[in-house]
Amino acid sequence: MPRKPNYNRDDLIERARDLFWRQGWAGTSLKNLEAELNMKPGSFYAAFGSKDALFALALEKYASDGANRLRQLKERHGPLCALQRFPAMVVNNPESPAKACMLSRTLLELQASEHPLAELANQHLLKMEAQFCELFTHAQALEEISTKHRPDVLARRYQSDLLGLRVSAERNDVDAGAIAAEIAHDLSAL
Amino acid sequence: MPRKPNYNRDDLIERARDLFWRQGWAGTSLKNLEAELNMKPGSFYAAFGSKDALFALALEKYASDGANRLRQLKERHGPLCALQRFPAMVVNNPESPAKACMLSRTLLELQASEHPLAELANQHLLKMEAQFCELFTHAQALEEISTKHRPDVLARRYQSDLLGLRVSAERNDVDAGAIAAEIAHDLSAL
DNA sequence: GGGTTTATTGAGCGATCACTCAAGTATATA
């Protein structure tokens, strides 16, 4: 009986994610989204409910894609090498709409107003940190690195450095590749 | 002949800086500013010209205050110790309106739209980096650290780590003090 | 093809945005 939508939902979410990633939450208006997704307001709200709901979907997509890339890196090169390659990968990817981390950006933008999306972004960051922790744990089990530091402490620091790298990468006058290489090199000393 | 304004301009800039620092550029409306500064729109525009002009003044104030704090730290404890104490100082200061760096926050928020304030924030970040570089140079001259790394490379990395620290400090579930201590400790190994 | 169901359309809602300006008020000099 029904009529099918003439769009691919996942494709729309991906395009919205890229737009939000580039322009941020406040910087992306519904006009922008309607233009990018080729949707009139009625269709938009029928499909997603609200701007914030779509932003939440975009965050999920962002986080899961990142986690998958890291997982693939680990399967190919092992845990330590994955952690070493990840910073450069993130910073050099020419397809990504921005260098900065969408999660930290959202957190910074919306934390002060206690917007639910800030808390959502933080939860995704926690999951990322847990994934890093797993990799450090695994690297210690394989004796790729020593066990003199706790893996959760290593993960916390690694994530912090990564966030700094990605802020730096957003700047014009900074050689982010060099910083990425330093972060990778530091891991060899563990 | 004239009538004097019944406010202290520097005080207004400071209060505006704190509000912008907490809420960001888009997150701070003129209504917010009028309430915080106790000014009606007419007075506001007579005094500052525009929201962006005041934001620029707030950035200057933010940057020069930070530079002064670091300078004082150096005069009291020497260059290396200043660099070691600075991260914890920035993260633990209970008076600061937010933990995150206002410069990097502004950069992340406005870079994509090529807003002039993003470039201004970046220039202040460059000045910060230069100040770090001076301190590393001085620390090498005093033989507090070795000369095996170039001071500009050390400064670039130090700033990146500091930016990461300050993003992490904005999160609820992260012990930023611990990360700050690690950054300080790493400097001892130079 | 008829009837049902859902998607699409786009004008337009109230609220808020940064900002303006004419009128009123206080302070200085003459």
Place this chain on the structure above:
DNA sequence: TATATACTTGAGTGATCGCTCAATAAACCC
């Protein structure tokens, strides 16, 4: 005290914000 010169006031500007909804169009089952 009179006048000139600011500063202050606050209603109101057009533009844009996220969002709604009644009307229309398309795809399915029978």
